[in-house]
Amino acid sequence: MTTKRPTIDDVARLSGVARVTVSRVLNGGPNVRDEVRARVMQAVEALDYKVNPQARSLAGGASRLLAFVFASDPENEPNSYYESALELGALRACLALGYQVLVQNVPQQTPDRQKRVLDLITTQRCEGLILSPPYSDDVPLIEAALAQGCKVVTVSPGGPGRGKADGVGVDDEAGGYDMTRELLRLGHRRFGFIAGLEGHLSADRRLKGFQRALAEQGLGEGDCVVLRGDFTFRSGTHLAPRLLDHPLAPTALVCANDDMAAGVLSAAHARGLSIPQDLSITGFDDAPVAAIVWPPLTTVHQPVKILGQRAVEMLVARLTGANLAPEPVFLELEHAVVSRQTTTAI
Amino acid sequence: MTTKRPTIDDVARLSGVARVTVSRVLNGGPNVRDEVRARVMQAVEALDYKVNPQARSLAGGASRLLAFVFASDPENEPNSYYESALELGALRACLALGYQVLVQNVPQQTPDRQKRVLDLITTQRCEGLILSPPYSDDVPLIEAALAQGCKVVTVSPGGPGRGKADGVGVDDEAGGYDMTRELLRLGHRRFGFIAGLEGHLSADRRLKGFQRALAEQGLGEGDCVVLRGDFTFRSGTHLAPRLLDHPLAPTALVCANDDMAAGVLSAAHARGLSIPQDLSITGFDDAPVAAIVWPPLTTVHQPVKILGQRAVEMLVARLTGANLAPEPVFLELEHAVVSRQTTTAI
DNA sequence: TCGCTTATTGGAAGCGCTTCCAATGTCGCT
DNA sequence: AGCGACATTGGAAGCGCTTCCAATAAGCGA
Incomplete structure (x- = not known):
């Protein structure tokens, strides 16, 4: 069965020092002669000693x-x-x-x-x-x-x-801003935005960046429709009709993450729309799904x-x-x- | 700072028993009177006592x-x-x-x-x-x-x-078999199979099931082309040309997981093929990606x-x-x- | 050379828990 | 009533490590 692992005392014995000294070198403590330190380390190697984290933690050391x-x-x-x-x-x-x-x-x-x-x-x-x-x-x-x-x-x-x-x-706000700038550069003027779950402040910053980019071009609330999803693919498909049938007829849709973008993309396919001809869609995160859907999703990469x-x-x-x-x-x-x-x- | 958590001794003191008795009730040990057990549990509640897992483990108990x-x-x-x-x-x-x-x-x-x-x-x-x-x-x-x-x-x-x-x-083999049977039922007779990484024996069983289903219909090696991927989307896209351009011209492709199937699907889209008209594709696992790609992927669900x-x-x-x-x-x-x-x- | 500071080491005391084993109390049966 | 078996409890030891503090050795200025 379980062969007993060496303890700190075994190391101490083998290196001819006290237990406490071994503890010191193990924890990088000061005031140990290099020669002793080396000797201890050698014993540690020889015995394949590993500290027992439970014991260390119990004794008031770091639990790591x-x-x-x-x-x-x-x-x-x-x-x-x-x-x-x-x-x-x-x-x-x-x-x-x-x-x-x-x-x-x-x-x-x-x-x-x-x-x-x-x-x-x-x-x-x-x-x-x-x-x-x-x-x-x-x-x-x-x-x-x-x-x-x-x-x-x-x-x-x-x-x-x-x-x-x-x-x-x-910088989530900058991410939302940059993405939206790109869409503006491409000539879009009527937008949709699918936000994330309430309380996810970083995701809300993406919306802020989106709005700032619009405002810079003199566009405002009348030029975009903002919906709130829950980050899931399903919420993308559920929300899609409300965007696709909206009187504003957005030409570009910015989503707070990739999954929701994929959901809209899927719903658009189901309607027989061509993406991106009929609607430009962007995500956020650059999750694997972004590269996997068809067509691959334009998105904001974050590491x-x-x-x-x-x-x-x-x-x-x-x-x-x-x-x-x-x-x-x-x-x-x-x-x-x-x-x-x-x-x-x- | 950190308010000290109650220890087992606190519980023992409060309930008027010895430490070891508390330990016993905590670990569901036998030979404790119900009355005592209840008293101890009450003290545990009152103090919001939680065992210290490090101490327990060190003392030779279960580390959980x-x-x-x-x-x-x-x-x-x-x-x-x-x-x-x-x-x-x-x-x-x-x-x-x-x-x-x-x-x-x-x-x-x-x-x-x-x-x-x-x-x-x-x-x-x-x-x-x-x-x-x-x-x-x-x-x-x-x-x-x-x-x-x-x-x-x-x-x-x-x-x-x-x-x-x-x-x-x-039952991976049955999964591969069932999927293939379905394809046979749909009239397919020329197949492709994308296997998983070498050494993943459960995935190899899906191949076995595939082959068994073919054999039952009198189909053999000449009627299918088997390639090996590594479970990733990329390996699906990489392998796709070798399948799509294969002289056998398979009409159905069985993949050992969903990601590889999605890869082939994507490659097929890139070539302008229509799925499933030009090629039926199936995956395995029923990962989220299966429902997300377009068109949604036929696959074998496993929980x-x-x-x-x-x-x-x-x-x-x-x-x-x-x-x-x-x-x-x-x-x-x-x-x-x-x-x-x-x-x-x- | 001597007292004092500083560097190195070790001894002892636990951390909070479980194990082992001894000490009771209790019951049934002869 | 007396004895053994069993149920119930507690005392003591110790898991492997770190902390605190005392002890010793070494270094230094006057």
């Missing part, structure tokens, strides 16, 4: 545990690229940094969602918390976590979350996997003291309009 | 930690529905059962992949291991984990893995999220002793052909 919380409700949404890409990125970074991440799915309508998250971090002793939208703007949650001494990084905060904790994301990776890096920087900035820092990554084949000049 | 290992290489594949759905299902079940799952991504070409997995379970003290393809057929890995006293459940094992550990999956859920349930049944079967048990879930719009009679 991070929590990643996301909201999507798996009963309704089939599977969210955004969140699993974030997670994959986080997993990657953790591997390199020696941390573990506990993933928790807390649907937004969960009544005691704040408690669920806080319980996770206290019970499991998580040292860091990664919050994806819409939790990235949940200030009470952020503050409660912070108050417990847990470091927090928000991914794509869109509003107040931004000021309370470190964050990482793209989601890297967002996840940076999130844990920022967290770990706080935990190790590598980042001592007194103010929350926000890391803004690049976005880019990716022109594919659902947009055309008018 | 499971590991979920998957292989996809995030550098190449954008994001795999299959694996994230599995994970979501597992997460769900864990929540209900009071377990935690450590997710680990180990690309298949990792040189020391076996060690990576084993280190995870020994270092973190995982009690159970969920293996997704192709690890579900990695017998040395399974046996090594089992030898360490770690329970194992394989998801969609296709071959020998099936005999070594508990498993859950659908991936439930697979993940059942996997942890089976694991926990072993861990708690609810399942004492001496032999590995395999749980077979239902699959179903979902006819959408990429298939037509000829």
